Amino acid sequence: xxxxxxxxxxxxxxxxxxxxxxxxxxxxxxxxxxxxxxxxxxxxxxxxxxxxxxxxxxxxxxxxxxxxxxxxxxxxxxxxxxxxxxxxxxxxxxxxxxxxxxxxxxxxxxxxxxxxxxxxxxxxxxxxxxxxxxxxxxxxxxxxxxxxxxxxxxxxxxxxxxxxxxxxxxxxxxxxxxxxxxxxxxxxxxxxxxxxxxxxxxxxxxxxxxxxxxxxxxxxxxxxxxxxxxxxxxxxxxxxxxxxxxxxxxxxxxxxxxxxxxxxxxxxxxxxxxxxxxxxxxxxxxxxxxxxxxxxxxxxxxxxxxxxxxxxxxxxxxxxxxxxxxxxxxxxxxxxxxxxxxxxxxxxxxxxxxxxxxxxxxxxxxxxxxxxxxxxxxxxxxxxxxxxxxxxxxxxxxxxxxxxxxxxxxxxxxxxxxxxxxxxxxxxxxxxxxxxxxxxxxxxxxxxxxxxxxxxxxxxxxxxxxxxxxxxxxxxxxxxxxxxxxxxxxxxxxxxxxxxxxxxxxxxxxxxxxxxxxxxxxxxxxxxxxxxxxxxxxxxxxxxxxxxxxxxxxxxxxxxxxxxxxxxxxxxxxxxxxxxxxxxxxxxxxxxxxxxxxxxxxxxxxxxxxxxxxxxxxxxxxxxxxxxxxxxxxxxxxxxxxxxxxxxxxxxxxx
Amino acid sequence: xxxxxxxxxxxxxxxxxxxxxxxxxxxxxxxxxxxxxxxxxxxxxxxxxxxxxxxxxxxxxxxxxxxxxxxxxxxxxxxxxxxxxxxxxxxxxxxxxxxxxxxx
Numbered sequence: 001x002x003x004x005x006x007x008x009x010x011x012x013x014x015x016x017x018x019x020x021x022x023x024x025x026x027x028x029x030x031x032x033x034x035x036x037x038x039x040x041x042x043x044x045x046x047x048x049x050x051x052x053x054x055x056x057x058x059x060x061x062x063x064x065x066x067x068x069x070x071x072x073x074x075x076x077x078x079x080x081x082x083x084x085x086x087x088x089x090x091x092x093x094x095x096x097x098x099x100x101x102x103x104x105x106x107x108x109x110x111x112x113x114x115x116x117x118x119x120x121x122x123x124x125x126x127x128x129x130x131x132x133x134x135x136x137x138x139x140x141x142x143x144x145x146x147x148x149x150x151x152x153x154x155x156x157x158x159x160x161x162x163x164x165x166x167x168x169x170x171x172x173x174x175x176x177x178x179x180x181x182x183x184x185x186x187x188x189x190x191x192x193x194x195x196x197x198x199x200x201x202x203x204x205x206x207x208x209x210x211x212x213x214x215x216x217x218x219x220x221x222x223x224x225x226x227x228x229x230x231x232x233x234x235x236x237x238x239x240x241x242x243x244x245x246x247x248x249x250x251x252x253x254x255x256x257x258x259x260x261x262x263x264x265x266x267x268x269x270x271x272x273x274x275x276x277x278x279x280x281x282x283x284x285x286x287x288x289x290x291x292x293x294x295x296x297x298x299x300x301x302x303x304x305x306x307x308x309x310x311x312x313x314x315x316x317x318x319x320x321x322x323x324x325x326x327x328x329x330x331x332x333x334x335x336x337x338x339x340x341x342x343x344x345x346x347x348x349x350x351x352x353x354x355x356x357x358x359x360x361x362x363x364x365x366x367x368x369x370x371x372x373x374x375x376x377x378x379x380x381x382x383x384x385x386x387x388x389x390x391x392x393x394x395x396x397x398x399x400x401x402x403x404x405x406x407x408x409x410x411x412x413x414x415x416x417x418x419x420x421x422x423x424x425x426x427x428x429x430x431x432x433x434x435x436x437x438x439x440x441x442x443x444x445x446x447x448x449x450x451x452x453x454x455x456x457x458x459x460x461x462x463x464x465x466x467x468x469x470x471x472x473x474x475x476x477x478x479x480x481x482x483x484x485x486x487x488x489x490x491x492x493x494x495x496x497x498x499x500x501x502x503x504x505x506x507x508x509x510x511x512x513x514x515x516x517x518x519x520x521x522x523x524x525x526x527x528x529x530x531x532x533x534x535x536x537x538x539x540x541x542x543x544x545x546x547x548x549x550x551x552x553x554x555x556x557x558x559x560x561x562x563x564x565x566x567x568x569x570x571x572x573x574x575x576x577x578x579x580x581x582x583x584x585x586x587x588x589x590x591x592x593x594x595x596x597x598x599x600x601x602x603x604x605x606x607x608x609x610x611x612x613x614x615x616x617x618x619x620x621x622x623x624x625x626x627x628x629x630x631x632x633x634x635x636x637x638x639x640x641x642x643x644x645x646x647x648x649x650x651x652x653x654x655x
Numbered sequence: 656x657x658x659x660x661x662x663x664x665x666x667x668x669x670x671x672x673x674x675x676x677x678x679x680x681x682x683x684x685x686x687x688x689x690x691x692x693x694x695x696x697x698x699x700x701x702x703x704x705x706x707x708x709x710x711x712x713x714x715x716x717x718x719x720x721x722x723x724x725x726x727x728x729x730x731x732x733x734x735x736x737x738x739x740x741x742x743x744x745x746x747x748x749x750x751x752x753x754x755x756x757x758x759x
Contacts, residue, residue: 633755634754634755634756634757635751635752635754635755635757636690636751636754636757637681637682637685637690637751637752639757640678640681640682641682644678644682
């Protein structure tokens with residue numbers, strides 16, 4: 001049984017991490033790199049074997065669960081340390097191990113000059129292990145372990161250059177902001193346990209339509225809490241501010257953790273819990289709204305940033321916003337599709353930017369780049385391919401996934417969501433090509449003392465591989481023009497949701513509670529798939545993307561003086577360049593009051609009240625001791641007197 | 656035999672008087688030797704009452720116990736005098752008010 005290998009997948013990176021973490025300094029750089037990449041490769045190969053095993057499952061069985069041991073039990077409640085293999089997990093496993101492996105290989109080249117090379121790979125492998133645990137766990141609590149594990153590794157790796165204060169601060173910020181979401185997630189898990197009495201995914205999802213009323217308060221609270229958890233991990237409004245700062249970490253970290261895998265954990269979680277989300281139209285509306293809003297907002301900020309990695313960070317925030325938009329309108333397949341293609345092209349973009357930074361000795365400001373096209377041909381071409389993919393140019397992967405999201409946001413959502421998606425698409429094309437033009441085209445503004453050079457093969461080969469994936473990744477979801485495609489059919493067992501059955505159950509439950517069920521008949525009208533609308537939308541979004549690219553071309557190639565003229569003194573530009581002052585707002589409204597409040601508690605409550613109580617007790621006892629001190633004069637005759645007095649008083653008391 | 660001549664209460668009165676003399680001696684005298692002697696007086700006062708009760712009750716355990724007290728007193732004297740000598744070596748006096756070491 002190939003599926004028996006399941007538990008090995010997260011185990012390999014964990015072992016690699018332990019070896020590298022404890023013995024990394026002794027075994028030397030080559031061995032560290034070999035172990036790190038080797039463990040990822042083994043994980044990937046095992047995933048393939050598991051995939052084959054999954055295909056051999058008997059007809060009708062769509063889920064395989066492997067319980068390694070029972071983690072803990074209390075009464076009739078028990079939590080297993082178990083894994084589940086279903087189509088969604090398999091997709092995520094391939095993304096994590098595949099893209100993870102490529103980025104590990106790249107890191108060998110990128111991190112080669114580092115002294116604490118082994119520390120980096122130990123954390124990196126640990127991250128991969130935690131991420132696999134997150135996507136493979138068969139219950140909420142195990143997912144939470146992975147969820148916290150990746151957050152922890154993210155903190156370690158953002159603060160990798162710990163001697164830099166900004167890196168430490170960024171790590172702390174990421175951790176603290178994530179805690180907000182994690183807490184909501186934990187509350188959701190508790191609530192789910194309260195309602196269902198179990199936290200196994202398959203049990204909860206199966207029982208959801210029978211236990212929760214469609215649109216009821218309970219399901220809305222649960223899904224809202226889950227979504228808050230997702231906004232923390234996936235950097236959505238209002239908890240997105242940590243992601244751009246997280247770019248303080250080494251570039252491969254940004255590629256793997258802050259673009260391809262960890263930040264998409266929120267999307268994975270929402271899709272995993274789709275059975276719950278489907279029951280709450282209100283949450284769905286909020287998810288779509290927040291997603292769309294984040295997509296636009298982050299894209300506008302990305303237009304005015306100069307740090308090459310920050311532009312990509314905002315781009316990531318924006319693209320994840322897309323995924324949530326898709327979730328919110330019920331197009332979970334589109335969300336996962338975009339997650340996969342995004343992992344390919346965004347990892348490639350980040351690694352490309354790392355290659356650029358590597359080639360010009362650590363410079364990150366795009367104003368000090370330019371004209372690197374000829375010096376870094378491989379980086380340039382792979383970067384260009386990925387940029388075309390993210391901009392949504394036919395026939396690259398981003399075109400299909402983005403188009404699918406836009407189609408569903410119009411058909412299953414409404415025109416506002418679609419408008420958000422389309423404007424974000426145009427902005428994406430604009431800022432991505434602004435990045436390409438500023439970095440690779442035009443006059444060189446590189447410091448003359450630096451000689452730009454192409455990166456070594458160990459770094460360029462991963463770029464080529466990812467660019468290749470970014471090109472063909474769209475094949476997964478090429479529309480078959482009867483509405484759905486390969487990925488959708490593949491994920492169907494996970495996402496299957498019988499709305500009519502759920503509504504029927506809800507009516508029944510409401511009826512038993514003596515309440516009147518609202519009319520849900522209009523929800524059940526089947527939506528027609530309109531081929532013409534889809535084709536027209538494709539052409540339209542292609543046009544939108546080309547408009548964005550053309551705009552960037554006009555601004556940054558044709559008339560390089562234009563951006564300054566247009567933006568000078570514009571309050572809108574200042575607003576965008578300063579990221580809508582959201583960081584300042586949070587600082588003023590949350591961070592500073594917390595700090596001030598803590599100081600108040602420290603000085604008034606802790607130093608005065610608590611310390612006062614403790615010291616006061618000691619002082620009181622000390623005072624009594626001093627009073628009693630006179631009795632202990634040290635003169636024998638005094639003591640004898642006390643004995644006599646005591647004896648006499650005893651006699652008096654007794655008689 | 657004794658009870659015909661001297662009643663028990665007289666012995667007890669004698670014992671109590673000697674005991675109080677001992678107490679007063681311990682409390683008011685400063686010379687450590689005298690204090691020590693006063694303690695001996697108190698011990699012997701107790702001995703008197705032990706023997707008196709013994710005779711009155713027609714038992715022998717009181718007499719045995721008074722020997723016990725004498726033994727302890729002898730042991731105490733040997734240890735106590737040794738302590739007094741070492742005190743005197745440290746300070747050229749045996750005045751108790753010069754010694755207040757018995758405190759923390």
